[in-house]
Amino acid sequence: MxxxxxxxxxxAGLALRRExxxxxxxxxxxxxxxxxxxxxxxYVTTHAWGATWARRGDDxxxxxxxxxxxxxxxxxxxxxxxxxxxxxxxxxxxxxGVTKKEMLEIFLHVATYAGAPAMxxxxxxxxxxxxxYDGNP
Amino acid sequence: MxxxxxxxxxxAGLALRRExxxxxxxxxxxxxxxxxxxxxxxYVTTHAWGATWARRGDDxxxxxxxxxxxxxxxxxxxxxxxxxxxxxxxxxxxxxGVTKKEMLEIFLHVATYAGAPAMxxxxxxxxxxxxxYDGNP
Amino acid sequence: MxxxxxxxxxxAGLALRRExxxxxxxxxxxxxxxxxxxxxxxYVTTHAWGATWARRGDDxxxxxxxxxxxxxxxxxxxxxxxxxxxxxxxxxxxxxGVTKKEMLEIFLHVATYAGAPAMxxxxxxxxxxxxxYDGNP
Amino acid sequence: MxxxxxxxxxxAGLALRRExxxxxxxxxxxxxxxxxxxxxxxYVTTHAWGATWARRGDDxxxxxxxxxxxxxxxxxxxxxxxxxxxxxxxxxxxxxGVTKKEMLEIFLHVATYAGAPAMxxxxxxxxxxxxxYDGNP
Amino acid sequence: MxxxxxxxxxxAGLALRRExxxxxxxxxxxxxxxxxxxxxxxYVTTHAWGATWARRGDDxxxxxxxxxxxxxxxxxxxxxxxxxxxxxxxxxxxxxGVTKKEMLEIFLHVATYAGAPAMxxxxxxxxxxxxxYDGNP
Amino acid sequence: MxxxxxxxxxxAGLALRRExxxxxxxxxxxxxxxxxxxxxxxYVTTHAWGATWARRGDDxxxxxxxxxxxxxxxxxxxxxxxxxxxxxxxxxxxxxGVTKKEMLEIFLHVATYAGAPAMxxxxxxxxxxxxxYDGNP
Numbered sequence: 001m002x003x004x005x006x007x008x009x010x011x012a013g014l015a016l017r018r019e020x021x022x023x024x025x026x027x028x029x030x031x032x033x034x035x036x037x038x039x040x041x042x043y044v045t046t047h048a049w050g051a052t053w054a055r056r057g058d059d060x061x062x063x064x065x066x067x068x069x070x071x072x073x074x075x076x077x078x079x080x081x082x083x084x085x086x087x088x089x090x091x092x093x094x095x096x097g098v099t100k101k102e103m104l105e106i107f108l109h110v111a112t113y114a115g116a117p118a119m120x121x122x123x124x125x126x127x128x129x130x131x132x133y134d135g136n137p
Numbered sequence: 138m139x140x141x142x143x144x145x146x147x148x149a150g151l152a153l154r155r156e157x158x159x160x161x162x163x164x165x166x167x168x169x170x171x172x173x174x175x176x177x178x179x180y181v182t183t184h185a186w187g188a189t190w191a192r193r194g195d196d197x198x199x200x201x202x203x204x205x206x207x208x209x210x211x212x213x214x215x216x217x218x219x220x221x222x223x224x225x226x227x228x229x230x231x232x233x234g235v236t237k238k239e240m241l242e243i244f245l246h247v248a249t250y251a252g253a254p255a256m257x258x259x260x261x262x263x264x265x266x267x268x269x270y271d272g273n274p
Numbered sequence: 275m276x277x278x279x280x281x282x283x284x285x286a287g288l289a290l291r292r293e294x295x296x297x298x299x300x301x302x303x304x305x306x307x308x309x310x311x312x313x314x315x316x317y318v319t320t321h322a323w324g325a326t327w328a329r330r331g332d333d334x335x336x337x338x339x340x341x342x343x344x345x346x347x348x349x350x351x352x353x354x355x356x357x358x359x360x361x362x363x364x365x366x367x368x369x370x371g372v373t374k375k376e377m378l379e380i381f382l383h384v385a386t387y388a389g390a391p392a393m394x395x396x397x398x399x400x401x402x403x404x405x406x407y408d409g410n411p
Numbered sequence: 412m413x414x415x416x417x418x419x420x421x422x423a424g425l426a427l428r429r430e431x432x433x434x435x436x437x438x439x440x441x442x443x444x445x446x447x448x449x450x451x452x453x454y455v456t457t458h459a460w461g462a463t464w465a466r467r468g469d470d471x472x473x474x475x476x477x478x479x480x481x482x483x484x485x486x487x488x489x490x491x492x493x494x495x496x497x498x499x500x501x502x503x504x505x506x507x508g509v510t511k512k513e514m515l516e517i518f519l520h521v522a523t524y525a526g527a528p529a530m531x532x533x534x535x536x537x538x539x540x541x542x543x544y545d546g547n548p
Numbered sequence: 549m550x551x552x553x554x555x556x557x558x559x560a561g562l563a564l565r566r567e568x569x570x571x572x573x574x575x576x577x578x579x580x581x582x583x584x585x586x587x588x589x590x591y592v593t594t595h596a597w598g599a600t601w602a603r604r605g606d607d608x609x610x611x612x613x614x615x616x617x618x619x620x621x622x623x624x625x626x627x628x629x630x631x632x633x634x635x636x637x638x639x640x641x642x643x644x645g646v647t648k649k650e651m652l653e654i655f656l657h658v659a660t661y662a663g664a665p666a667m668x669x670x671x672x673x674x675x676x677x678x679x680x681y682d683g684n685p
Numbered sequence: 686m687x688x689x690x691x692x693x694x695x696x697a698g699l700a701l702r703r704e705x706x707x708x709x710x711x712x713x714x715x716x717x718x719x720x721x722x723x724x725x726x727x728y729v730t731t732h733a734w735g736a737t738w739a740r741r742g743d744d745x746x747x748x749x750x751x752x753x754x755x756x757x758x759x760x761x762x763x764x765x766x767x768x769x770x771x772x773x774x775x776x777x778x779x780x781x782g783v784t785k786k787e788m789l790e791i792f793l794h795v796a797t798y799a800g801a802p803a804m805x806x807x808x809x810x811x812x813x814x815x816x817x818y819d820g821n822p
Contacts, residue, residue, distance in 0.1 A: 003277075003279035003280065003281055004279060004280040004281075005277035005278060005279050005280065006277065006278040006279065006280060006282070006283060007277055007278075008280070009280060034812065035785050035786070035789065036785075036788075036789050036792075036808050036811065036812060039789055039793065040789075040792075040793070040804070040805070040808055043325060043793055043796060043801075043804070044801055044805070046325070047249075047321040047325045047796075048249045048796075048801045051245070051249065051317060051320070051321045052242075052245050052246045052248070052249045053246075055242065055245070063238075063242045064239065064242045064243070064246070068205075068208060069246055071205060071208065071209060072208060072209060072212040072243065072246055072247075073250065075209040075212055075213045076212050076213055076216045076247070076250050076251060077250065077802065079213045079216055079217050080216050080217060080250075080251055080766075080800070080802075081628075081629055081630070081766055082250075082766070082800075082802040082803075082806065084802070084805070084806060084809070085250075085801075085802035085805060085806070100583050100584075101200075101583070102201065103584075104583065104584050104587055104588075105189075105192065105200045105201045106201075106209065107584075107588075108188070108189050108192070108587065108588070108591055109189045109190075109201070109206055109209055110209075110213070111189070111526075111591060111595075111596075112184075112185045112188065112189045112526065112527055113210060113213050113214065113217075113219075113222075113526045113527060113528060114213060114217055114525070114526045115522075115523065115524045115525045115526045115529075115628070115630075116523055116524060116591075116592055116596045116633075117524060117625065117628075117630040117632070117633035118526075118630075119588070119591070120588070120592070120632070120633060121630065121632060121633070123584050123588055124632070126584065127582065127584060140551075140553035140554065140555055141553060141554040141555075142551035142552060142553050142554065143551065143552040143553065143554060143556070143557060144551055144552075145554070146554060171538065172511050172512070172515065173511075173514075173515050173518075173534050173537065173538060176515055176519065177515075177518075177519070177530070177531070177534055180519055180522060180527075180530070180599060181527055181531070183599070184522075184595040184599045185522075185527045188591060188594070188595045214528065217492075217526070217528075218354075218355055218356070218492055219492070219526075219528040219529075219532065221528070221531070221532060221535070222527075222528035222531065222532070237309050237310075238309070240310075241309065241310050241313055241314075244310075244314075245313065245314070245317055248317060248321075248322075248800075249800065249801055250800045250801060250802060251799070251800045252354070252356075252796075252797065252798045252799045252800045252803075253317075253318055253322045253359075253797055253798060254351065254354075254356040254358070254359035254798060255356075255800075256314070256317070257314070257318070257358070257359065258356065258358060258359070260310050260314055261358070263310065264308065264310060321797075322797045325793070325797065326790075326793050326794045326796070326797045327794075329790065329793070337786075337790045338787065338790045338791070338794070342753075342756060343794055345753060345756065345757060346756060346757060346760040346791065346794055346795075347798065349757040349760060349761050350760050350761055350764045350795070350798050350799060351798065353761045353764060353765050354764050354765060354798075354799055355491075355492055355493070356798075359798075374446050374447075375446070375748075376749065377447075378446065378447050378450055378451075379737075379740065379748045379749045380749070380757065381447075381451075382450065382451070382454055382736070382737050382740070383737045383738075383749070383754055383757055384757075384761070385454060385458075385459075385663075385737070386663065386664055386732075386733045386736065386737045387663045387664060387665060387758065387761050387762065387765075387767075387770075388662070388663045388761060388765055389491070389493075389659075389660065389661045389662045389663045389666075390454075390455055390459045390496075390660055390661060391488065391491075391493040391495070391496035391661060392493075392663075393451070393454070394451070394455070394495070394496060395493065395495060395496070397447050397451055398495070400447065401445065401447060414688075414690035414691065414692055415690060415691040415692075416688035416689060416690050416691065417688065417689040417690065417691060417693070417694060418688055418689075419691070420691060454736060457736070458660075458732040458736045459660045462656070462660065462728060462731070462732045463653075463656050463657045463659070463660045464657075466653065466656070474649075474653045475650065475653045475654070475657070479616075479619060480657055482616060482619065482620060483619060483620060483623040483654065483657055483658075484661060486620040486623060486624050487623045487624055487627045487658065487661050487662060488661065490624045490627060490628050491627050491628060491661075491662055493661075496661075512611075513612065516600075516603065516611045516612045517612075517620065519599070519600050519603070520600045520601075520612070520617055520620055521620075521624070522600070523595075523596045523599065523600045524621065524624050524625065524628075524630075524633075525624060525628055629765075629766055629767070648720050648721075649720070651721075652720065652721050652724055652725075655721075655725075656724065656725070656728055659728060659732075659733075663765070663767075664728075664729055664733045664770075665762065665765075665767040665769070665770035666767075667725070667728070668725070668729070668769070668770065669767065669769060669770070671721050671725055672769070674721065675719065675721060
C-alpha cells in the first residue's frame with residue numbers, strides 16, 4: 001500500500017537486469033566508481049530497465065515476455081548500429097532463450113529492412129559472443 | 138526434385154506478403170504500372186519477402202513466426218525512422234496478431250533504446266492505423 | 275522526508291514540461307484519451323522530463339539551464355531527423371529564451387557535423403514555428 | 412591574379428548550383444527574405460556547392476563529373492532519409508543526365524546496403540518528380 | 549530456356565563478387581564454417597550481389613557499371629556509418645578502377661551531405677586500405 | 686578593406702581550431718602528408734571551422750560561445766554515433782570549460798532523445814578522455 005517509490009522502480013529494474021544480463025555483469029558495472037557511473041547506473045536501472053523491461057500488467061505478469069524484448073533488441077541494436085550494446089544484449093538474449101538458429105533468422109531479417117551491412121556487423125558480434133558459450137566461433 | 142527457381146522464391150514471398158499485408162494491398166501495389174514498379178515489386182517480393190519472411194526450415198515450417206517478424210519490424214522501423222513502411226507493417230502486425238496492448242509495449246521499449254521521439258512518432262502512426270480498425274483514434 | 279515517489283518524479287517532470295512547452299500544449303496532449311496515451315504520457319513525463327530536464331543538484335538548482343537543454347535538442351533532433359519532435363522543441367526553445375539569431379547559428383553548426391540537409395530541414399521547420407510568433411515566415 | 416576570395420567560391424558554387432538545379436529553383440530560394448535565409452543560402456552556396464560540386468583540378472576541369480555527384484546524392488540521401496533534399500536532387504539528377512532506368516538501378520542498389528524501405532521511399536519520390544517531366548507517374 | 553534458378557542468381561552474384569572483391573577474400577569468407585555462415589553467405593551472394601550488382605539488361609550488359617556501384621557504396625557506407633563494410637568496399641572500389649584522387653572527392657562530397665565526421669571516418673579507413681596497396685599511409 | 690579571401694576564412698577557422706583542440710593536436714593532423722590530407726584539412730579548417738565555429742557578428746564577437754558549440758557537439762556526436770569525432774570534441778569541450786558534471790548531464794539528456802546506448806557509448810569515451818586529465822578513469 002502506499003505510493004510506488006523510485007526505489008521500487010529501481011529495484012524492479014535491477015531484478016530484471018540481473019535475470020537478463022546476469023549477476024556477474026551487473027555487479028561489475030556497479031563496482032565501477034567514478035563521477036559518471038552512479039548517475040548512469042541509476043538512470044539505466046530505473047528509467048530503462050525499470051520503465052520498460054520490468055513493466056507488469058494488472059495481472060502482475062510482465063507486459064512482454066523477456067524473450068520478445070531480447071529479440072527486439074537484437075534487431076534494433078543491429079539496425080541502429082550500436083555494437084557495444086548489441087554484444088551485451090546478445091548475452092542477455094541467450095539467457096532469455098533465444099537460440100543460435102533464431103539469431104541467424106533475426107539478423108537475416110534485419111538485412112532486409114536495414115541493409116546487409118547491419119546483418120553482417122550483427123553476425124560478427126554474435127559469433128564472438130557464442131564463441132564464449134560453445135567454443136564454436 | 139529439380140532446382141529451386143526464382144519463381145519459387147517469388148511465389149513463396151508473394152504468398153507470405155498476401156497473408157501479412159492482405160490481398161487488397163498487394164493487388165494495389167502490383168496494379169501500379171510504371172517504369173519503376175515491375176522491378177521494385179520483383180525485388181521486394183523475391184529478395185525481401187522470399188528471402189526472409191518465407192524462409193522455411195528442414196521441417197517445412199517458417200523459420201520464425203510471422204508475429205515475431207512483425208514485432209521486430211515495428212521496433213526497427215520506428216527506430217530507423219521509416220514512417221511509410223512502419224504504417225504498412227502496423228497493418229501487417231494486426232493481421233499477425235499483435236495486439237494494441239503489445240504495440241504500446243513495443244513502442245515504449247523502443248523509447249529506451251532509440252529515444253522517446255522514436256516512440257512518439259511510432260505511436261502517432263499506430264493511432265492512425267487503429268483508427269481504421271476500431272474507430273477509436 | 276521519506277522516499278522519493280514515482281509521483282514526485284512525474285510531478286517534477288510535469289512542472290518542467292509545462293514551463294518549457296506551455297500549459298496549452300501539455301493540457302492538449304493529456305486530454306487525448308486512448309489505449310496508448312496514458313502510458314505514453316506517463317513515460318514521457320516521468321522517464322524523459324522527470325529523469326533529465328527536472329534533475330536538480332544538491333543545491334536544489336536544475337543541473338543544466340533549460341536553455342542549454344533546448345539548444346542540445348535543436349541540434350540533436352535536427353541531426354537525428356525527428357521533425358515532429360523538433361517542431362515541439364523549437365517552441366520550447368523560444369520559451370527558454372533561444373533567439374531566432376541563435377537558432378540560425380545552431381542549425382548552421384548542425385550542417386557541419388550532420389550535413390547540409392539536416393540544417394535545411396531544421397530551418398524549414400523553424401521558419402514555420404516563428405511564423406506563428408511574429409507573422410514573419 | 413591574387414587570392415581566391417570568398418566571393419569566388421560563392422560564385423563558382425552558384426554557377427554550378429544553377430547548372431544542376433536550374434535558374435528557376437535557385438532564383439526562388441534566394442528570393443525568400445527572412446532572418447534565416449541570407450546566411451543559409453550563403454552557407455549552402457559557398458560551403459556546400461562551392462566547396463565540393465565546383466571543385467576543379469589543376470587542369471581546370473571539375474574534379475568529379477556532375478552526373479557522378481548526382482548519383483551519389485540519390486544513393487546517400489535515400490540511405491540517410493532526407494526526402495526533401497532527395498526530391499531536389501532528383502530534379503538535379505535529371506538535369507545531369509541520370510536516366511529513369513539508372514535511377515531504378517540506383518535505388519535497387521540502395522535497398523541492398525540501406526534496406527528495402529530506403530529504396531521504396533526513394534522510388535516514391537522519384538515517381539512524383541518524373542510525373543512532372545513526362546506525365547507518367 | 550527454362551526458368552531462372554536460385555542457383556543462377558547465386559552464381560551470377562558469386563561471379564560479380566569475385567570480380568569486385570577478389571578470389572582471396574571470397575574464398576576466405578566461404579571457408580568459415582559455423583552455424584551462421586552458410587545462410588549468411590547464401591543471402592549476401594544471392595540477395596545482395598545477385599539481386600543488384602549482377603543485374604543485366606535485355607542487352608546482356610550490367611545495368612550499372614561496377615565502378616558506379618563502388619562509388620555509391622563509398623558514399624553510402626561512409627554516410628550510414630558502416631566502417632567494416634566500407635573497408636571491404638574500398639578494396640572493391642580499387643579493383644573497379646576508383647582512383648585515390650576520386651576517393652578523396654567522394655569523401656569530400658559526403659561531408660557536405662552527411663557531415664564532416666562521415667568524411668573523416670571514411671578517409672581514415674581509405675588511408676589504411678591504400679597503405680596496403682602502395683605503402684603510402 | 687577589400688574582399689574576404691578564402692585564406693581569411695581558413696585562418697579564422699585555424700585560429701579557432703587551435704583554441705579549441707590545442708596546438709599539439711592541430712600540428713599533428715597537419716603534419717600527416719598523403720594524397721588525402723591536404724584537401725581534407727583545407728576543407729575541415731575552411732568549410733567546417735571557418736564557416737561555423739569562427740563566425741562573428743557585426744559586433745566582432747563569435748556568434749555562439751565556444752562552450753555552447755562544444756555542448757551541441759557532445760550531444761550530436763553521441764546521438765549520430767561518431768565515436769572518433771566525439772573523442773576529439775570531448776577534449777575540445779574540456780578546453781572550452783565544459784565540466785565533468787556537465788558532461789554527465791549532457792549524456793543523460795542524450796539518452797532521453799537518442800536512446801540509452803547513445804549515452805552509454807558517450808560516457809565510455811568521456812571516461813577514457815578524462816582518465817588522461819585526472820588519472821581518474
